[in-house]
Amino acid sequence: MSWSTREVADLAGTTVNAVRHYHQIGLLEQPDRLSNGYKKYQVRHLIRILQIRRLRELGVPLDQIEEVGVGGDPSVEALQIIEADLGTTIERLERARAEIRSILQGSASTDLPAGFENIGDRLTTGERSLMLIYSQLYDDQAMADLRDMVAAEVDDASVAFDALTPDADESTRQQLAEDYAVPLARDLAKYSWLTAPGAHQPKGPRVTRETLVESVAALFNPAQLDVLGRASLLAMERLATDRAAAAHTDHNDGEEPA
Structure with missing residues (x-):
């Protein structure tokens, strides 16, 4: 059993362009080809794509996936760094969400930096x-x-x-x-x-x-x-x-x- 690029992408819940990109950056090995030149993706390719997608869902950047490790025991140190980065991102997004709420309520403005929401009327x-x-x-x-x-x-x-x-x-x-x-x-x-x-x-x-x-x-x-x-x-x-x-x-x- 083998799949085409589109078929394996559909099975993995991703896109053809994503699969091709994984090849380009060296995360996914090239499959064998049929006599007509079409690629033959095997189960190991599907698993690899699913592993990559799983790490992406966890917030691991593509350029750090090899460092974290796909399958087996992941790198604890690499995951700790990524976890800390995610914490910083979450804090930033929470601040942004709070600011957007203030803007929607009319108590803040989009043309002022964070922290200046309540004193905007004092500025020219x-x-x-x-x-x-x-x-x-x-x-x-x-x-x-x-x-x-x-x-x-x-x-x-x-x-x-x-x-x-x-x-x-x-x-x-x-x-x-x-x-x-x-x-x-x-x-x-x-x-x-x-x-x-x-x-x-x-x-x-x-x-x-x-x-x-x-x-x-x-x-x-x-x-x-x-x-x-x-x-x-x-x-x-x-x-x-x-x-x-x-x-x-x-x-x-x-x-x-x-």
Whole structure:
């Protein structure tokens, strides 16, 4: 008894293309052929395909099937690694399912990274896009800190920034920069990594810097970019002043009375 490629695929509950792929990657030996050139699949081929399918159902990638072992005693170490990977995948899918439920209930959005669902209304259109980009450039701890920063921002300043037109006048720009500088200086003082973020940039400082420069330039108009630049300078000046004052106070506190 022998089967054609289509027949053995049907018996195994798979497709002709899958069987051919197993041949191509070396998981399934080539069968003998009839005089007309058609393949003759035997019981051993059917069993092999079923074993492969069984491991695929368990989540074993095709390129790891040989390592796990088909039939007999499987590799315990290889299965442990795959089990751990499946656990990670399950956790990711559970988080995704919870986020989708939140989106369906109207309490989350698809244009924000995980964890920002409840504060999306505090972000401008450009900031929402920027947070998605941040999520690819910064680690989980940095993103958690950024979420806390957004939650503490002043809504009025964000609204005014989002509405800022490219031809905004000098006084409007300066006032908005001063409004932004206050919380920015606070964040710089509270989250020291902001001034030296390298440890929180898994893709490296160069890629992160170049990506952010391009992204910010694309997402904000010239007036907004001007405000961001001014706010950053004002915040750094404020931070330096506060640190100098704190150092002076500590020095005086350490002096012995005359």
